[in-house]
Amino acid sequence: EPEVTQTPSHQVTQMGQEVILRCVPISNHLYFYWYRQILGQKVEFLVSFYNNEISEKSEIFDDQFSVERPDGSNFTLKIRSTKLEDSAMYFCASSERGISYNSPLHFGNGTRLTVT
Amino acid sequence: AQTVTQSQPEMSVQEAETVTLSCTYDTSESDYYLFWYKQPPSRQMILVIRQEAYKQQNATENRFSVNFQKAAKSFSLKISDSQLGDAAMYFCAYRSARGTYKYIFGTGTRLKVLA
Numbered sequence: 250e251p252e253v254t255q256t257p258s259h260q261v262t263q264m265g266q267e268v269i270l271r272c273v274p275i276s277n278h279l280y281f282y283w284y285r286q287i288l289g290q291k292v293e294f295l296v297s298f299y300n301n302e303i304s305e306k307s308e309i310f311d312d313q314f315s316v317e318r319p320d321g322s323n324f325t326l327k328i329r330s331t332k333l334e335d336s337a338m339y340f341c342a343s344s345e346r347g348i349s350y351n352s353p354l355h356f357g358n359g360t361r362l363t364v365t
Numbered sequence: 366a367q368t369v370t371q372s373q374p375e376m377s378v379q380e381a382e383t384v385t386l387s388c389t390y391d392t393s394e395s396d397y398y399l400f401w402y403k404q405p406p407s408r409q410m411i412l413v414i415r416q417e418a419y420k421q422q423n424a425t426e427n428r429f430s431v432n433f434q435k436a437a438k439s440f441s442l443k444i445s446d447s448q449l450g451d452a453a454m455y456f457c458a459y460r461s462a463r464g465t466y467k468y469i470f471g472t473g474t475r476l477k478v479l480a
Contacts, residue, residue, distance in 0.1 A: 252409075280466065290472070292410075292456060297466035305466045340410065347466060353400060354468060356410040 251275045255341050255357035262331050263365055270326045270360045272341030281324045282342040282354065283316065285309075292340070298324065299347060331364045338362075367392045369459050371471035378447045379479050385432075386442045386474045388457030396462035399433065399440045404454040404473070413455070416440065418462070452478045
């Protein structure tokens with residue numbers, strides 16, 4: 250069964266550094282998402298992406314965050330200047346269809362980001 | 366704003382027994398979808414079961430079934446004949462049927478299966 254893959258599985262970075270988290274969504278999916286889960290807390294929506302643009306973002310997704318689909322397969326999340334509170338598990342997800350259809354999310358294994 | 370509440374941080378069940386995980390949600394909408402996701406220790410979240418709010422019939426997937434009570438805004442998950450592989454964190458999630466891509470998750474229930 251096709252899977253969403255994320256790299257790296259664990260990223261350690263120093264506060265203020267830029268970090269890029271990478272994801273390869275399922276190939277026939279058109280909608281892409283980033284969620285994050287701070288340890289012990291809820292899984293939170295960050296952003297959705299369709300047709301090479303952001304379709305929706307949360308209040309968490311401020312100017313420090315950006316997403317990109319640089320080629321036909323990768324989907325990336327960039328944090329420009331990391332803060333301690335950015336430490337979390339970041340999940341990429343994809344879905345075949347969007348809001349008008351009951352299309353479940355398929356998640357990757359996550360990238361654990363640790364900001365020191 | 367919509368919210369999802371899972372009031373049981375942790376549950377235990379004996380192997381082969383049945384367990385029910387609770388989920389309540391708050392919304393003013395009438396059209397939405399509800400999901401249960403399972404997150405095993407390997408971390409990848411996997412869809413267990415889903416329910417469309419306009420359907421009165423409760424969804425069933427093999428040993429997993431839901432009790433959807435729309436008026437009470439309750440969406441519990443029943444796992445029958447529990448297996449060791451069912452041990453995981455279970456998340457209840459809500460998504461509006463219109464106007465948003467966002468899923469709203471509960472805080473999760475950790476299920477332990479005892480041999």
